Amino acid sequence: MYLLLRLLLYPLSWLPLGVLYVVSDGARALLFGVLKYRNAIVQANLTQAFPEKSLPEIQQIHRAFEKAFCDQWIETIKLLSISQQKLHRRMPGNWELLQQLGEAGQDVYVLMGHQFNWEWTFVATQWAIPQRSVGFYLPVSNRAFDQLMQRIRSRGGGQLVSLKNLRAGLAAFKNQRFVAGLIADQNPSQPDTALWLPFMHREAPFFRGPEALARKGHAAVVFAEVIRHRRGQYEVRLTLQEADAAATPPEAITRRYVEHLEACLHRQPANYLWSHRRWKHQRKPGP
DSSP: OHHHHHHHHHHHHTSOHHHHHHHHHHHHIIIIIISOTTHHHHHHHHHHHOTTSOHHHHHHHHHHHHHHHHHHHHHHHHTTTOOHHHHHHHSOBOTHHHHHHHHTTOOEEEEEOSOSOHHHHHHHHHHHOSSEEEEEEOOOSOHHHHHHHHHHHTTTSOEEEEGGGHHHHHHTTTTSOEEEEEETTSOOSOGGGSEEEEETTEEEEEOSHHHHHHHHTTOEEEEEEEEEEETTEEEEEEEEEESOGGGSOTTHHHHHHHHHHHHHHHHSTTSSOTTSOTTOOOOOOOO
């Protein structure tokens, strides 16, 4: 099944992005126009996240999200064949920050959210820095699709570490400098032990793990924002939060990360995975 997926998608990836965006428009019409994919979830999320916006403004963001969502997956297919030079032209960033931290002997944890296009961001980072790139991910249930995504995500020589086997995965990088990328707004599988914080006018659980790993390793912490300028043209903005995570009070980095992510969403409200059931959990009352 994996080989079949590659045979189908690899030739498609060689098509110019202009042609692929026609495919994206068709997918959008089918997915959101006909099948109504998670339309109610997206609308409810946007309405509650931006109570200050009018209904026409919410609908405009909703339409822009649908376009960005479909472009995300078409662009991910393009990662099967796009060259390093073309990707960096389409996704520049201030990568020198990561290079400088590596030269200073620091491991780095880069925290970002589900901003489009996070798949391009990870591969572009691999090609831009001399350190080992590490990506933490949750394996999907479909084995063939999981293999395909692993191949795409490691295109630039990066290493993937499953969140289900974190300790063993990290042990492989014990004696080398690395930059670890985490999409830190995933839904924790155990929300009872998560850190609950206000996020876009509602409480949501956040992983404690990214901050704990950075603190344990005395690593630097960098926040990433992906700016979508237009179709196929992005910019990655990296900001150093802490040179040594262990020097910060507990929970401080995670709280700052949530504030950072909220600011990103207010700057570009459509450039986020609003179909994600981010607020599906409810905090259990305390004793």
